[in-house]
Amino acid sequence: MLFLVYILRVPLKINDNLTTVSMFLNTLTPKFYVALTGTSSLISGLILIFEWWYFRKYGTSFIEQVSVSHLRPLLGGVDNNSPNNSNTSNGDSDSNRQSVSECKVWRNPLNLFRGAEYNRYTWVTGREPLTYYDMNLSAQDHQTFFTCDTDHLRPADAIMQKAWRERNPQARISAAHEALELNECATAYILLAEEEATTIVEAEKLFKQALKAGEGCYRRSQQLQHHGAQYEAQHRRDTNVLVYIKRRLAMCARKLGRTREAVKMMRDLMKEFPLLSMFNIHENLLEALLELQAYADVQAVLAKYDDISLPKSATICYTAALLKARAVSDKFSPEAASRRGLSTAEMNAVEAIHRAVEFNPHVPKYLLEMKSLILPPEHILKRGDSEAIAYAFFHLQHWKRVEGALNLLHCTWEGTFRMIPYPLEKGHLFYPYPICTETADRELLPSFHEVSVYPKKELPFFILFTAGLCSFTAMLALLTHQFPELMGVFAKAFLSTLFAPLNFVMEKVESILPSSLWHQLTRI
Numbered sequence: 001m002l003f004l005v006y007i008l009r010v011p012l013k014i015n016d017n018l019t020t021v022s023m024f025l026n027t028l029t030p031k032f033y034v035a036l037t038g039t040s041s042l043i044s045g046l047i048l049i050f051e052w053w054y055f056r057k058y059g060t061s062f063i064e065q066v067s068v069s070h071l072r073p074l075l076g077g078v079d080n081n082s083p084n085n086s087n088t089s090n091g092d093s094d095s096n097r098q099s100v101s102e103c104k105v106w107r108n109p110l111n112l113f114r115g116a117e118y119n120r121y122t123w124v125t126g127r128e129p130l131t132y133y134d135m136n137l138s139a140q141d142h143q144t145f146f147t148c149d150t151d152h153l154r155p156a157d158a159i160m161q162k163a164w165r166e167r168n169p170q171a172r173i174s175a176a177h178e179a180l181e182l183n184e185c186a187t188a189y190i191l192l193a194e195e196e197a198t199t200i201v202e203a204e205k206l207f208k209q210a211l212k213a214g215e216g217c218y219r220r221s222q223q224l225q226h227h228g229a230q231y232e233a234q235h236r237r238d239t240n241v242l243v244y245i246k247r248r249l250a251m252c253a254r255k256l257g258r259t260r261e262a263v264k265m266m267r268d269l270m271k272e273f274p275l276l277s278m279f280n281i282h283e284n285l286l287e288a289l290l291e292l293q294a295y296a297d298v299q300a301v302l303a304k305y306d307d308i309s310l311p312k313s314a315t316i317c318y319t320a321a322l323l324k325a326r327a328v329s330d331k332f333s334p335e336a337a338s339r340r341g342l343s344t345a346e347m348n349a350v351e352a353i354h355r356a357v358e359f360n361p362h363v364p365k366y367l368l369e370m371k372s373l374i375l376p377p378e379h380i381l382k383r384g385d386s387e388a389i390a391y392a393f394f395h396l397q398h399w400k401r402v403e404g405a406l407n408l409l410h411c412t413w414e415g416t417f418r419m420i421p422y423p424l425e426k427g428h429l430f431y432p433y434p435i436c437t438e439t440a441d442r443e444l445l446p447s448f449h450e451v452s453v454y455p456k457k458e459l460p461f462f463i464l465f466t467a468g469l470c471s472f473t474a475m476l477a478l479l480t481h482q483f484p485e486l487m488g489v490f491a492k493a494f495l496s497t498l499f500a501p502l503n504f505v506m507e508k509v510e511s512i513l514p515s516s517l518w519h520q521l522t523r524i
Contacts, residue, residue, distance in 0.1 A: 034477055034480045034481045034484075037473050037474075037476040037477035037480060038473075038474075038477040040469075040473040040477075041470055041473035041474035041476075041477055044466050044469040044470040044473060045466075045470040045474075047466045048466040048467050048470050050062065051063065051466060103381060103384075103434055103436040103437060103439075103440045104381075104382075105137060105379045105380070105381055105440065105444070106280075106379065106380055106381070106382060107141060107279075107280075107378070107379055108376055108377060108378055108379055108380045108390050109279065109280040109281070109283040109284055110251075110283065110284060110287065110376070110390060110393075110394050111376070111377075111378045111379075112375060112376065112378075113193075113194055113197070113200065113203055114130075114169075114194050114195045115193075115194060115195045115196050115197045115198055115203070116197055116198055116199050116200050116202070116203050117375070118130060118375065119195075119198070120198070121375055127446065127448060128446060129374065129375040129377075129446055130377060130378060130446070131377070131443060131444060131445065131446055131447075133443040133444065134377045134378050134379050134443075134444050135378070137378070137379045138378050138379070139164060139165065139167075142164040143161075143164045143165065145237070145240040145241070145244060146160070146164060146187045146190070146237065146240065146241055146244075147160070147161045147164060147237065148230075148233045148234050148236070148237040149230060149233055150230050150233070150234050154183070155179075155182050155183070156179040156180075156182045156183040156185040156188065157179075157185065157187070159175050159178055159179040159182070160175065160176070160179050160185060160187045160188055160191070162175065163175035163176060163179070163188075163191060164187075164191075169195055172191060172195065173191070173192065173195060173196050176188040176189075176191040176192050176196075177192075184209075184212075184213040184216075185213065186210045186211075186213040186214035186217060186241050186242075186245065187210075187241060189206050189207065189209045189210030189213065190206075190207070190210050190241070190244065190245065190248075192206050193206035193207045193210065193248070200252055200255050200256055201256070203248075203252060204249065204252040204253075204256070207245055207248050207249045207252060208249065210241075210245050211242075211245045211246065211249065214238065214241050214242045214245050215242065217238045217241070218235075218238045218239065218241075218242045221234050221235040221238045222235060222238075239273070243269065243273050243279060244279070246265060246269050247266075247269060247279055247281055247284065249265060250262045250265035250266050250269065250284065250288075251284065253265065254284070254287075254288050254291075259288050259291050259292055260292065262284075262288050263285065263288045263289060263292065266281055266284055266285045266288065267285065269281055270282065270285070280313070282301055282304075282305050283313065283315045283316075285301060286298060286301055286302075286315055286316075286319055287315070287394050287395065287398075289301065290319070290322075290395070290398040291398070293401070295323060295326065298319065298323060299323055302316065302319060302320055302323070306320055311382070312359055312382075312430070313382060313387070314356070314359065314360040314363055314382075314383075314387050314388060314390075314391040315391055315395070317355060317356040317359045317360070318356045318360075318363060318391060318395065319395070320352055320355075320356070321349070321352040321353045321355070321356040321409075322395075322398065322399060322402060322405060324345075324348050324349040324352040325349045325352070325353065325402065325404075325405045325408050325409070326402045326405060327345050327349065328343070328345045328346045328349050328408070329349070329402060329403060329404030329405045329407065329408045330403045330404045331404070332346065332404055332407065332408050332411075334411045349408060350408075350412045350415075353408070353409060353412050353413055353416075354412070354413075354415060354416045354419065354428075355429050357413050357416040358416050358419075358420060358423075358427065358428055358429055358430055359383060359429075359430055360382075360383050360384075360387055360388055360391075361416070361417075361423075361433075361454045362384070362385045362387075362388035362452040362454060363388040363391055363392060364409060364410075364413040365388075365452065366388055366389065366391075366392035366396070367392055367395075367396055367399055367406060367409060368406060368409065368410055369396075371450075371452065373389060373392060373393055373396075374389060374445070374446065374448075374449050375393070376389050376390035376393045376394075377389075377390070377444045377445060379444055380444070381437055381440045381441055381444060383433065383434065383437060384437040384440060384441045384444075385437070385441040385445065385451050385452040385453075386440075386441050386444045386445055388452065389445070423454070433454065437454075438451060438453050
């Protein structure tokens with residue numbers, strides 16, 4: 001290409017054109033350069049603002065996404081119909097399925113009451129604490145736990161089966177009242193206690209009525225459960241209803257200050273239904289025991305449930321860290337520890353904190369009140385921001401009650417990140433941190449909450465590039481406006497320096513080759 005440009009410089013009048021361009025540039029006034037640099041700064045600033053907004057909202061660069069998604073196929077990307085691409089797409093779908101399984105959403109064992117707590121927040125602030133995705137998951141849970149295939153045989157249960165699918169809260173409440181007019185329906189009382197009761201006292205009264213109705217259904221279905229698959233499904237449903245009612249009654253007692261009564265109800269429930277671990281009642285029990293400061297009982301519960309074969313949670317990991325920190329936190333001093341080193345008990349406490357932080361790195365900022373809390377959602381993502389909010393909302397008071405515990409956490413929690421510099425590729429005590437937590441937490445948490453992201457994403461290249469370009473062109477516009485003559489001299493010197501190597505090469509080429517090479521070629 002360079003050779004062709006050289007031999008065609010005479011027919012194309014390249015030298016004349018360059019001379020004309022240089023004359024035109026010399027005749028331009030400084031106002032033109034001010035307008036040029038100012039416009040460039042404005043455009044790059046607008047691009048920077050859009051890129052920053054897009055990155056904060058979606059976690060990626062818009063320019064990079066467009067270039068990868070649309071420009072790469074146009075510039076010779078992989079054919080969509082090729083067999084290799086089909087294999088790749090299968091691999092991507094497998095990885096997507098794996099990420100979905102890693103990001104399983106769990107029912108929050110300490111979830112609040114909609115009518116008595118979530119709705120009161122909405123009345124006061126005008127904000128919705130629950131997302132549509134979270135409430136939709138709750139509706140699916142209710143249909144799974146509180147309905148069965150034989151509900152159409154009983155008019156009240158048939159009405160409630162439709163009520164759990166209803167999206168409008170008022171329609172659900174009206175359906176529950178309609179079901180109660182036909183029969184003493186336990187699930188109807190549950191719905192009213194959860195959504196219509198405006199205080200915990202009212203909710204407790206309704207749950208007690210639900211308990212009376214639920215126990216009768218449970219006893220009847222228990223006698224018939226072996227008579228067929230339908231009777232067994234009905235008994236399973238009645239069991240779920242009874243366990244749910246007793247657990248919520250225990251939570252009402254805990255919220256109303258009757259903590260010892262709540263602990264007894266939870267222990268009895270775990271003894272009566274030891275196989276129903278899906279409700280995670282032990283996490284309710286741990287929180288109530290911490291309120292009683294019964295730390296020996298807390299340790300006994302942890303010994304049973306903090307097992308390698310059982311799924312971990314922030315409640316288990318951070319409660320274990322709190323108990324070990326409690327033994328040394330009142331006398332812990334970072335200056336003394338740096339001089340003499342850590343004792344065995346202090347080392348155990350620090351290791352427990354590192355273990356907890358590795359499992360869920362979002363919790364410390366809420367416990368140390370570096371980030372504001374919101375009401376916890378009805379569902380949580382383990383190791384995610386939603387789980388951190390749910391844990392800190394109920395357990396911050398327990399950390400404050402232990403003297404020096406938060407100070408020890410403040411001094412040691414960031415050391416975890418030095419142990420795991422690349423958490424997405426390799427974990428230390430747990431599996432590598434899942435990459436899908438941010439997306440799932442954005443669905444679970446309200447829009448007014450700033451979702452905590454781990455590991456912290458670096459700014460995309462195009463944001464840094466546009467920021468530099470905007471700043472540089474703005475500075476040039478300002479200097480050109482203030483010192484037009486000096487900037488003109490500087491611009492000419494810069495351009496002459498920039499084109500000096502090209503002029504040097506052109507002179508050498510002309511000295512070696514005849515100047516009329518094109519004329520000689522035409523003659524040949």
